[in-house]
Amino acid sequence: MAGNLFTPCRMGKFDLSHRVVLAPLTRCRAIDGTPLPVHAEYYAQRTTKGGRFPGTPGIYTEEQVKAWKKVVDAVHSKGGIISCQLWHVGRASNRELSKHEVWQVIEQYRQAAANAIRVGFDGVEVHGAHDYLIDQFLKHSINDRVDEFRGSTENGCRFLMEIIKVVAEEVGIDRMGVKISPVVDHNDAMDPDPLSLGLAVIEGLNKFQNEIGYKLAYPHVPQPQFTANGMKNYGEQEEDEEARLTRTWRRAYQGTFMLTGGFTRELGMKALAGGDTDLISYGRLFISNPDLVYQFKVDAPLNGYNRETFYTQDPVVGYIDYPFLDQENGEVTH
Numbered sequence: 001m002a003g004n005l006f007t008p009c010r011m012g013k014f015d016l017s018h019r020v021v022l023a024p025l026t027r028c029r030a031i032d033g034t035p036l037p038v039h040a041e042y043y044a045q046r047t048t049k050g051g052r053f054p055g056t057p058g059i060y061t062e063e064q065v066k067a068w069k070k071v072v073d074a075v076h077s078k079g080g081i082i083s084c085q086l087w088h089v090g091r092a093s094n095r096e097l098s099k100h101e102v103w104q105v106i107e108q109y110r111q112a113a114a115n116a117i118r119v120g121f122d123g124v125e126v127h128g129a130h131d132y133l134i135d136q137f138l139k140h141s142i143n144d145r146v147d148e149f150r151g152s153t154e155n156g157c158r159f160l161m162e163i164i165k166v167v168a169e170e171v172g173i174d175r176m177g178v179k180i181s182p183v184v185d186h187n188d189a190m191d192p193d194p195l196s197l198g199l200a201v202i203e204g205l206n207k208f209q210n211e212i213g214y215k216l217a218y219p220h221v222p223q224p225q226f227t228a229n230g231m232k233n234y235g236e237q238e239e240d241e242e243a244r245l246t247r248t249w250r251r252a253y254q255g256t257f258m259l260t261g262g263f264t265r266e267l268g269m270k271a272l273a274g275g276d277t278d279l280i281s282y283g284r285l286f287i288s289n290p291d292l293v294y295q296f297k298v299d300a301p302l303n304g305y306n307r308e309t310f311y312t313q314d315p316v317v318g319y320i321d322y323p324f325l326d327q328e329n330g331e332v333t334h
Contacts, residue, residue, distance in 0.1 A: 003272060003273070004019075004269050005019050005020050005268050005269060005272065006018045006019070006296075006297055007019065009279060010256065011217050011256050012123065012174035012175060012177075012215065012216065012217025013172070013174040013175060013217070014081055014123075016081070019272060019279045020268075020280060020282060020292060020296060021258060021260075021280065021281040021282065022043075022046050022281070022282065022292075023260055023281045023282060023283035024085040024125065024127070025283055025286070026039065026057055027055075027287075027311060027318075028311045028312070028313060029042075029055060029057075029313060029314075029315055029319060030057035030058075033058040033064060034057060034058075034061075034063050034064050034067045035057040035064065035068050035070070035071055036067070037070065038315040038316070039057065039067075039071045040070045040071045040073070041074070041320050042319055043071055043075050043080075043082065044074035044075060044077070044078055045290035045291075045320060045324075046286055047075045047078040047079070047080035055311075055313050059086075059112050059115045059116055059119070060108070060111070060112060060115065065118065065119055068084070068116075068119045068121075069119050069120060072119055072120040073120070076120070081122045081123075082122055083122060083123040083124055083125050083175075083177065083217075084112075084116035084119075084121040084123075084124050084125070085124070085125040085126075085127050085179070086112050086113060086116070086125070086126055086127060087127030087132050087133075087134075088105060088108075088132060088133035088134070089132050090131070090132045090134075090135070091131070091133075091136055091142070097133075099147050102149060105133070106159075106162050106163055106166055107166070109126070109163045109166060110166040110167065110170055112124075113166070114170045116171070117171050117175075123176055123177065123217055124167060124175065124176050124177075125176065125178065125220060126163055126164060126167055126176065126178045126179065128160050128163075128178055128179055128181075128201075129179045129180050129181035129184065129220075129222060130181055130184060130186050130187075130189070130222070131186050134160050135180075135181065135189050136189070137149055137150070137157075137158075137160065138156050138180070138191070138197060139156075139189050139190060139191045139197070140153075140191050140192055140193075140197075141188065141191060141192070142188065142189055142190075143156055153197060153200045154204075156197075156200075157200050157204050160178070160180075160201065160204075161204050161208065164176070164178060164205075164208065165208070168208075168212075172214075173209065173212060173214045173215065174215060174217055175217060176216060176217055177219065177220050177258070178205070178219050179219075179220040179222070180198070180201050180219060180220075180221060181221070181222045182194040182195075182197040182245070182249075183198070183242050184222055194245060195245050195248060198221075198245060198246075198248070198249045199248070199252055202219070202252045203252070205219060205253065206252075206253065206254050209254065209255065210254075215254070215255040216255060217256065218255070218256045218257060218258045218278070219249075219257060219258065220258045220281060221246055221249060221250075221257070221258065221260070222260045223242055223243065223246065223259060223262055243276070246259060246276065246277075247276055250275075250276060250277060256278045256279065257277050257278050257279070258277060258278065258279040258281055259271060259276065259279070259280060260280065260281035260282070260283065265296045268296075284305050285302060285305070287305050287310070287318075287319075287322070288302070288303040288304060288305035288322045289302050289322065290320075290322055291324045291325055294325065295325050298325075300325050303322055303323060306318055
């Protein structure tokens with residue numbers, strides 16, 4: 001049993017002092033793809049020990065690499081651990097990959113991983129979820145390729161596994177995580193058999209780990225809080241189908257497991273106590289509560305979040321202007 005949100009956890013090569021994880025949330029604040037000083041402030045605020053969208057920071061130019069160094073240093077100065085999420089937006093942009101371009105993209109992931117480690121990131125997370133490029137290869141409903149990257153579930157997983165292999169060569173498998181969303185139907189990225197798809201990915205990860213003798217830091221699996229049927233929280237219904245699926249994948253995976261999606265403090269505690277996961281990744285609550293770990297620890301009332309400012313390019317509003325809880329007086333301070 002994982003215990004609760006505040007018990008230590010081993011994640012790959014890292015010893016964490018608690019199980020509350022900040023989800024990857026740069027929120028489109030970059031200019032020309034380069035991180036700004038505000039990114040360093042944003043991540044430092046939320047640190048405790050323990051092809052792209054417009055405004056999304058990259059890590060492929062030398063200017064971007066240098067700018068990320070300031071973010072990493074800000075997190076490390078407060079004793080935190082930070083990973084760089086690597087992703088390609090795929091059909092969310094306008095690119096169709098030929099066969100030789102597929103292998104070029106795989107090598108781009110290798111270079112991005114190398115850049116991340118050169119900057120000083122503690123690890124990387126390969127984003128294979130939410131309708132982006134890797135998810136396009138995984139999901140039957142949107143993969144219509146006719147080459148060796150489609151035809152069977154195993155072939156559909158090949159692109160992800162090839163990326164994992166090259167990234168692991170650059171950073172070490174115990175420094176990397178992978179995010180997958182077999183059950184999330186975002187942007188019509190559906191699969192007729194998400195249970196089998198998830199198990200195929202998990203089996204591939206287990207096999208790779210056993211072959212090299214080390215484990216991934218974690219797989220990161222979102223609960224579909226945004227679905228065709230609207231918003232919902234983890235475990236809203238006792239026999240929630242998506243929760244049942246993630247429990248199956250969690251039991252099948254040999255290592256540390258991370259869930260995200262609609263968790264509150266109470267639901268996070270429940271999922272950990274029930275053995276559904278080892279780590280909980282928080283997004284929306286961490287945006288509006290930069291000291292979320294402390295506020296969870298003392299069970300303080302949380303700041304509400306403003307969805308209208310989630311994806312603006314304002315460097316302050318809705319990004320680094322949410323108040324902290326005064327740890328001495330229990331009052332909210334800016």
